[in-house]
Amino acid sequence: DAKTTQPNSMESNEEEPVHLPCNHSTISGTDYIHWYRQLPSQGPEYVIHGLTSNVNNRMASLAIAEDRKSSTLILHRATLRDAAVYYCILRDVSRTYKYIFGTGTRLKVLA
Amino acid sequence: DAGITQSPRHKVTETGTPVTLRCHQTENHRYMYWYRQDPGHGLRLIHYSYGVKDTDKGEVSDGYSVSRSKTEDFLLTLESATSSQTSVYFCAISGQGQETQYFGPGTRLLVL
Numbered sequence: 001d002a003k004t005t006q007p008n009s010m011e012s013n014e015e016e017p018v019h020l021p022c023n024h025s026t027i028s029g030t031d032y033i034h035w036y037r038q039l040p041s042q043g044p045e046y047v048i049h050g051l052t053s054n055v056n057n058r059m060a061s062l063a064i065a066e067d068r069k070s071s072t073l074i075l076h077r078a079t080l081r082d083a084a085v086y087y088c089i090l091r092d093v094s095r096t097y098k099y100i101f102g103t104g105t106r107l108k109v110l111a
Numbered sequence: 112d113a114g115i116t117q118s119p120r121h122k123v124t125e126t127g128t129p130v131t132l133r134c135h136q137t138e139n140h141r142y143m144y145w146y147r148q149d150p151g152h153g154l155r156l157i158h159y160s161y162g163v164k165d166t167d168k169g170e171v172s173d174g175y176s177v178s179r180s181k182t183e184d185f186l187l188t189l190e191s192a193t194s195s196q197t198s199v200y201f202c203a204i205s206g207q208g209q210e211t212q213y214f215g216p217g218t219r220l221l222v223l
């Protein structure tokens with residue numbers, strides 16, 4: 001199974017953009033890149049996903065490298081409510097149950 | 112928010128006793144999952160279901176069994192709880208397209 005590598009923690013100032021990196025050098029052609037986040041004492045929640053092209057939604061943007069071996073989750077203006085653990089996950093569409101959660105990146109937002 | 116509830120939300124039990132956790136959904140989604148979350152391990156899949164009476168093992172299924180007799184309920188049973196099963200348990204659901212999983216609020220289980 002393809003694995004992801006993320007920094008253990010990052011800090012950002014409130015109202016500034018945040019770029020959360022993820023390396024997935026062994027990604028296969030059928031792996032979608034998903035991002036989830038987990039707020040304190042809650043279950044994970046979906047943020048965004050993509051396959052090859054960059055994606056935007058109301059929560060964030062996902063930038064995918066041309067070779068797909070890395071991706072970056074972009075929060076355009078961090079708020080205190082964005083403090084969470086962010087997980088980068090690869091999901092193989094041929095094995096749809098297969099979510100491999102790593103330990104994620106703990107984002108701290110400073111007021 | 113997806114309609115997912117878990118019960119109980121907190122439970123303390125003793126080693127060797129059976130424990131059943133319930134996940135209930137109101138979304139009529141086909142797929143349901145049980146994960147456990149432990150410090151340093153992230154979330155790990157225990158069992159999942161792809162329909163009524165259709166279940167399969169995940170990566171950490173030893174010591175756990177599941178049942179799904181109707182679409183809305185997915186039960187996780189610890190036949191004889193051990194201290195190593197102390198964890199936070201999350202249920203998740205996903206629909207036919209399976210692009211997104213929606214997670215419940217979690218059940219915190221302490222096995223003494």
